[in-house]
Amino acid sequence: MAIRKVRRPVKTVEKEPLPKRELEGEENKEIPMRQIQTEDVTEFPYKIEGENLMIWEANEKKYHPICKAVKINRISRNLETKDIDLEIAFWAYDRWETIAINRGELNKRDLKKLVSKGMDIIQDSQVSHVFSFLSKQEKQIKPANIHTGIGWDLVNGELVYKHFTIVGTSNQSTYAGELNIRPVGSYNDYKSLLIREAIGYAPLELAICLGISSLIIGMLNCAGVAELDTLWVHLPGRTTTGKTTAAMLYTSTAGSPSIKDKGGLVQSFNGTKNALSNSLIGNNGVPIAFDEFSMNDMSSEALSSFSYEVSQNRGRLRLSKESERKDPGSWSTTVMSTGENSIISRLNQNEGLRVRLFEFPRIQWTKNAENADRLKKGLLNNYGFIAPIIAKKMIEYGPTAILNMLNDNKEKLVKILPKNRLTSRIALKHALITTAAELFEETFEIRLSVEEIIQMLIDQEQESMTEREMAPKFYNQLRQYIIQYRKNFKIQDKPSLQYQEIWGRIETRSGKTYCYILPVIFNKIAKEFNFTDTRILLNELKTMDVLMHDKNKSQKKKLIFSKDEVQLREELTGKEGFAEKGDYTICIVYGEELFNELVS
Known part of the structure; x- marks a missing residue:
């Protein structure tokens, strides 16, 4: 039974080669790592010459050294906070070092503190000269935009998707947060990997669709056309079922799927409720995963509270050290977790929790051990391409069209899901997945096993009904x-x-x-x-x-x-x-x- 109306022809993988597409006009082009700018700089009467800061002596008509070189490498403007930060490069003994300071710290007193970092400004006169030189240089540098939030946002009235770069506006900005969402490897290699190892196998296709569902939730909430809970999906099962590989595939749609990478999108479940909540703040459309639920020892009450927080897109209200109310932070995305045991069995027996967290037990997520190994190896070398491309397609459609797609798929699911008083709510959650499948097919012209994915959703709901009542x-x-x-x-x-x-x-x-x-x-x-x-x-x-x-x-x-x-x-x-x-x-x-x- 077809669940959705495809709005354009869809090609099967076997019959047609993948279309060539560009990622923001930079297909397969590696984004170069920023290097420290070590060239000479002149801001009269000062100049950087090699490893020294020099000053012009009018009487002698030549430059004299003041101290070791100090200069501004770059200036950045944070789109969210509007803060201006300076990256200072300086010669420390035998090499260049860099340090980031807020523009408010560009004064003699705070500069003096950088002596401990190796900056050659021990004498007060040196501090004065360095401050004077940096003040002059600063006026000649145009700030570069950065962002620390991820996912959908409104910037100057424009709906944009903040990934490593920003999609949906002519304004340029680069991600400067802690997560590793910089596209790595080859876009074509990533597509080929999906075709060889994932496409045609419903559980792995479901993992891809779950990753894309985060963009739907984030966009509709950010645009204000709907109020959707964060979707939380848990994959319980033995270590041989491939659930961790599925989580890696899911997160690879937007960033690093590495479990060991500190900035990877697959993070450890070993943390307090507050720490886990904090890791979601500012995420409005990038999939995140918590690996190995068994590592967490939260009580049933704490775990239930965390489940509510995740789905309701907002942390608990807390007080600062000064007893002032702190902004608890918000998010709007999809969360996946893995573990050998069920989370639902640990939750309080509240029905509301069971329509906020969906478990898919007893599923073989990978075809076999070889399939899992090839996927893991390929995903660690190629990732981060799908989310910005899907975001670009979603911006073309607009939030209202995406909402209509979601509602159409919901109504079709209502007719085929097991009937109970919660069918409409469950159908909306599942429609996020089928709408993600529709967007994937229309964007990449690759047909997915949608009928089999829908059957997995029906089976999941059938099994959940007894547990939920x-x-x-x-x-x-x-x-x-x-x-x-x-x-x-x-x-x-x-x-x-x-x-x-x-x-x-x-x-x-x-x-x-x-x-x-x-x-x-x-x-x-x-x-x-x-x-x-x-x-x-x-x-x-x-x-x-x-x-x-x-x-x-x-x-x-x-x-x-x-x-x-x-x-x-x-x-x-x-x-x-x-x-x-x-x-x-x-x-x-x-x-x-x-x-x-x-x-x-």
Whole structure:
């Protein structure tokens, strides 16, 4: 079943060679690393000659050395902060060194501090001359734009995509952040690698589409035409399933897929919640991955909180050392994580978390070990090309057209996904993937295995439905819990055991079993099962029609304690005396056959 309408002819890989395309007009051209400018510089009466800063002596009509050379290598203007930074190059003993300073530090006092770095300005007169020379030189240098944020942004009213360079504007800018998103290797080699090793195999194609989905989320949120959660996908499985290779392919669409590279887009999951959140700040459309979930020891509460933060595109509000509110930072992208174990099994049993994080268990992500090895080797040498090319195509379409594509694919998915009350929300998340597939096909004219990708999404949702429905899950868990701890319940009219800690009462009538549980015990059980919001849980149990309750309440009064058990009642409920009308309880109803052994 076709999920989308392709807006232009699509060629199969086998029949047609890949089209030649240009990456911002620089196909296959290596971006040269910036070198320290060591040529002589003259700003009368000063000049740099070789390794020395010289000054013109009018009386002698020649230059005299002041100190070792110091000069401005380049000036940069940060597009986000508007800060002006200077890169200072200076001769330190036996080689050139560079250091970046803010323009506000271009003064005699702060320059003096650079003596510790090897700058030859020990004497105050040397500092004065260096300051005077740099002030003159600065006025002759045009600032170069840089950016530290990544992904979509509005710059002077233009919607642009900030990658290593900036896409969508005539203004030039170069990335100066910590991530390694500079395209490396050959664009043609990268395309050939995808065709040989990934195209035609649905799991690897899904990984590519997940990488592209980050651009869709970032663009629509930045343009203000939609409010989309960050998409979080987790790949659980054994080490031989190729999940790490899939994560490398996913991140290679935008940057370095290296796990060992400090600036790589595959980062370690071994960090605090705040540290992981901080690594996402300013990312509005570049895929990021957290590798090896088992390395993280966050509690269930912290992990659940982190999951909410990721999906809601914003960190928690915190205070600075001066007790002032800090901007928590925001993001809007796709996050992938890998690990041998499930994340969902560690989360609180809140339904909201299960529509924010999607797991794809039991999938063989690579064809075989040889396929994984070839992919890893090729991706480490060629990466970072797809995201800026896709961004350029998306700018041609515009945010409204991309949103229409997303909504069209959502409506088609609604018709074929398993039906439940969350189908529309799930379909929107999955439509990000099918829309990414559509953009890939239209941009590169390469057909993907879209039908197989959609079947993977259907299978994922089918498996997630049971896990996501909190009330049925709790209902079954509670039944086993009551059987295990049956000695703590009064059974029908049987006398309670001596020294028995009473949690409630179990009765049978009219072919059903009624389990009356004291609220304090019910809340304790719910917390043990990681169900943190009992109010929502009770409402869901009502919907299942398994909760007996008084009118306009979620509880039912029942006589649990006898007159001889006043002390026990006080210890458990905190209430004094004997309650003739009973205590409020949570009454869960089961079929009688489930508890025959308890009431017989």
